[in-house]
Amino acid sequence: MRVDLFDLKPTEYGDLGAEDDIIDPARRFSGVTLGFVVPKTWLGGSKLYFDPFLWRRRNAVGAWGGRIGPARRYYAGARLWGDVGQLTIDWSANRQWGRYINQDIDAWQVFIAQTYRLGKAASSPRIGVHVDYASGGGGYGDGSLRNAYSPFGNNIYYSYGLFLTPSNLVAVAPNVTVSPAASLRVTAEYQLAWRDNVRDAVYRANGQPFAGTQNVRDAKIGDVMRLQAIWSITPRLSITGRYEHLAAGPSLTGAGYTNSDFFAGWVSFRF
Template sequence: MIRPIRARLSATAPLALMLATPALAQTAPSEAGQTRNPANPTVSSYPNAAAGDGATTNGFNLSRWAEDWRVMRDPAKRDDFIDRLKFLPIDDDGDVYLTLSGELRARVNLTTNPNLREAEAQRQDINRIFLGADLHVGPHLRFFGEVAHGGISGRNLGVPAATLRNDVVFQQYFAEASAEVGGIDVGARYGRQEFTDGPNLLVSQRDNNTIRYTLNGLRLWARGAKVRVDLFDLKPTQYGDLGTEDDVIDPARRFSGVTMGFVLPKTWFGKSSLYLDPFVWRRRNDVGAWGGRIGPAERFYAGARLWGDAGRFNIDWSVNHQWGTYIDQEIDAWHAFIAQTYRLGKGPTSPRIGVHFDYASGGGGYGDGKLRNAYAPFGNNIYYSYQLYLTPSNLIALAPNFTFSPVKKLRVTAEYQLAWRDNVRDAVYRANGQPFAGTQNVADAKIADVARLQAVWSITPRLSVTGRYEHLAAGPSLTKAGYASSDFLAGWVSFRF
């Protein structure tokens, strides 16, 4: 038995070294990943779906390290050669094994009046390649690595961000150890990783980008049957657009804190699966920018998220208060995100009607009084506009929506959103946090009406086609500052394994 183990380890040693060495070399000091499914689930484990790693559907998760493919140990469960890649044993017992993952995505974006200025339309032809490897060394130790490439061509591109054009990047690499202590699952992860343990509008891996949002540092967790706690201290990755050498840890920003989780009684509202996740975070930024000023910012967050299913209702409610300092200003800001849908039929694919109401306080961005502009650390950047023209700072939004499946495996969502400013003496802000210049001098509150349509055709669990359309009808907050309406059309094919 020893000889076969040595032979297999020799064959995989270079990969294991690639995965393990960068993770251990990171300096300790974040989207939505969270701690992985435990290697040996027990009856005392916190529900996997609420452990802070995002949703897993048909075995797949946006954060690929959150997937558990041990079922592929059994040859009878495999349908093709790709299934074999999900469980590659390295020792005879299968306790040491490798899981491979990847994604190929080809996408086209068309935008009229880019940047909401009357101009020739922009076309972006985008490709994404991800390759990942998850090495499990027994039930308590693992090493994960993911390499990514992002390419872009087209018309009127300007200067593409490094999250759209990047020759090659070590997108994630970390080492992780876990154990069970007194019926509690505990673990630690160190290295470059996605972080999404919180409201999606505050922390997200930003899958809309070609290259995902990642952070570097330490994450610790403990999970019981009904309660969990997650502590972290992370610094963002600052991407270059060439090779791996220019993708570095951002020295100016740091994100740390604690997120907890509580499983609420299933008897509430008849039959429910509800969770309450309170959190206290701190974000430090030495180069914070508001109103043309650049200086140090320290912002604290205290809030909670209530989410899950209650009968036919699905809810996702969160509120947080923000305080701290920016240069010589005191920070005093609020977020409230209230989203809910109602399933019209009994089946999981039945049509749903819903509405979300969102409030992000505003004011003080140009130095007058307290800084009341709310700020999301690295939240979902397309929730309010596929074109990235709105963000939860100085924003009030109301959006009814309807989701249905006209044919099997096709899911369509239509939404109409109305958006206003909370404070007309402050600007309208884009998803990257930058203001639409001049809007702070317009007295009207209405920003825009945004009509959106999305269709997702899930051909197989691995292959999907997505289409999106958006019309942003600019309101007086924008038009009186010289901005125009815009249309956006996007489509892409994604294959993952």
Template sequence: MKTTLLRFTARDRARRFHRPILGLAVASLPLIGCPALAQESAGPAAAPYPRAGIGVGPVAAGYAEARWAEDWSAYADPARRKDALDRLKFIPLSADGAVWLSLSGEMRARTALTTGPGLLDRPDQRLDTLRLVGGADLHLGRHLRAYGEVAHGGSGGRNDPNPVGAIRNDLVVQQAFVDVSGEAGGLELGARLGRQFFIDGSPYLISTRNGATILTPFNGARAWVRGARWRADVFDLKATQLGTGGVDDDRTDDARRFQGVTAGMVVPRDWFGGSKLFFDPFVWRTTDADRRWGAQTARERRDYVGARLWGEMGPANIDWAVARQTGRFGDRRIEALHVFTQQSVSLGDGAGAPRLGVRIDYGSGGGSYGDGTLRAAVTPQGVPTFYSYQNVFGPVNMIAVAPNISIRRGRTTLSGEVQGTWRASERDAVYRATDLPYAGTQAVDGRRVGEVWRVQAAHNVSARTSLIGRYEHLAAGPVLKDAGYASSDYLTAWINFRF
């Protein structure tokens, strides 16, 4: 792949990268322009691709992180609505029920205590946050939909620094889009335009960063085609720069762009003695006009070529992803690699059986403080809490090995994990969850960063309400200590309600 790319000029590479996006956009124009015509001209009804694999995140007890991924159409039957909140999930706006509105909401109140914030000798910090979200999903027949969502993020506490927009935000339009879909030739086609969550891929690489108060959306277009056993999604998105005031200061960030193609296929069910696996290859590109590595700031273009294999194999669950990264940082070449592997196995029958697992992750490093090839691997927007509940680490220049166990008893799940953490390259720094370095760590010797010990208890009061508590002890290793950093403890608890 690398040899082939080097044969093209920058303009040729850009044309080659955008061609699939333009092709699918053109193919979607009949649907966007006239959904009714698409309905009339459709061939046989599309055989649905398994909902779990379409790239909208998991759905549990009807609820999802991306609320538009939920399907409440069954509530068209009044007999299925058990209370007043159920009635808000399907509000008919036409006599035949073809036009209907679904309302959603969320409240999360959380408090968190951190000793030695920033892994430095500082006064303990307490951060109290409140998330309030309201959403409306308007269905205009089977093929056209408009979705809007606003959120408020409040914060307070003790020794709280000036929070960023993802923590405190008076009011933000978290999502606002229209989408159109239809069937043709046994395929499902669709397109979405506007501000939206994008979680089509390994959460280690791309996510909404749900640990924050305000979830992080993108702005742009996504289109898809799905058959019974395969799918393809193309997208062209820009990041969102979150302010802390009203809706006027949450802007599309033209300097940061994320685009690409994600495919998917259902692995034959009879493989591995019976499985529910998905294989998702992808080709992505990120651009950042003002990326900083070491003492240098320059434009960065980073191309990702990789794949994800994930799902169930009998009692085992796996989620494996590999992403090779190439491109340019200013006039320097990029050669980086991410490998994420998470696997667990049930030790008995039934949902209450204990699960043993291990997570092994690798993010290459090196070149951040030099003039040669840049080997520091970064994610487009991965989940940092995989490496630390308090968001002090990210998978840049990192090797992490984390055995874990979880036990479920009724509505309560207990889990524990210990993560050993090392640098992939001694000639590079230790990095925070923001991909920024811990100053001075690039100048000390050694690889061992430290250990992260953590436990979590989660209790589902009901399908709508959950209580969660987490504790973490970060034991600083030689690299952190030699650079002047220390160990830290973190304790947090929250209640989450949604409808």
């Protein structure tokens, strides 16, 4: 068993030198996360971990629907992750409640990801799918605030271009990973994305809405096609390339937004 306790405030970066960074007094994130090793004899031999958690996020300048005010949000949930034979899973869910200005918070998030290795070798092809749900609604003052919010996270999981975030989002993304050569790994994914609530906006990675999408009544956000290749030239040197195409759906096009392409590449050297 493992216990992690934390109480954090972000740093507000300055631009006048090394000593002008200050602690941001408006935001605070604290909580406890437990970790348990699931008995390996379960499920016929597995390597699984179970992590329940209880968190609290306070933000004096929370922003939803063009409004700014104090927010206190609590999270209770759990994560189950690890390997069961050739299957790798990462499942988590959390319930969110609290208060934002004059609204009660009532939100959910569920993330279900799994991949299956088609062979015993580490380089065998893998097929997988992730299904994600983040509740939405109330961001513009309609009843309780049902918009889910992640206090941290990796938003490239939804879009390399940072167009999507797990708030008012339903996403289904099948994927496949192959290694055409021992030093090359290629992953392709096709993600379909919808809004949970058509009376709320589509939100981008920084938590801000795409202006005008709250007035469009179509659920479909769009389709996201992604390709990533990693070439490990040596154990310390690798090259990564990424391409993504966002085919904007009616939730975006109805508010004046259009398709987008993203390209990126970089070289990594580990000392």
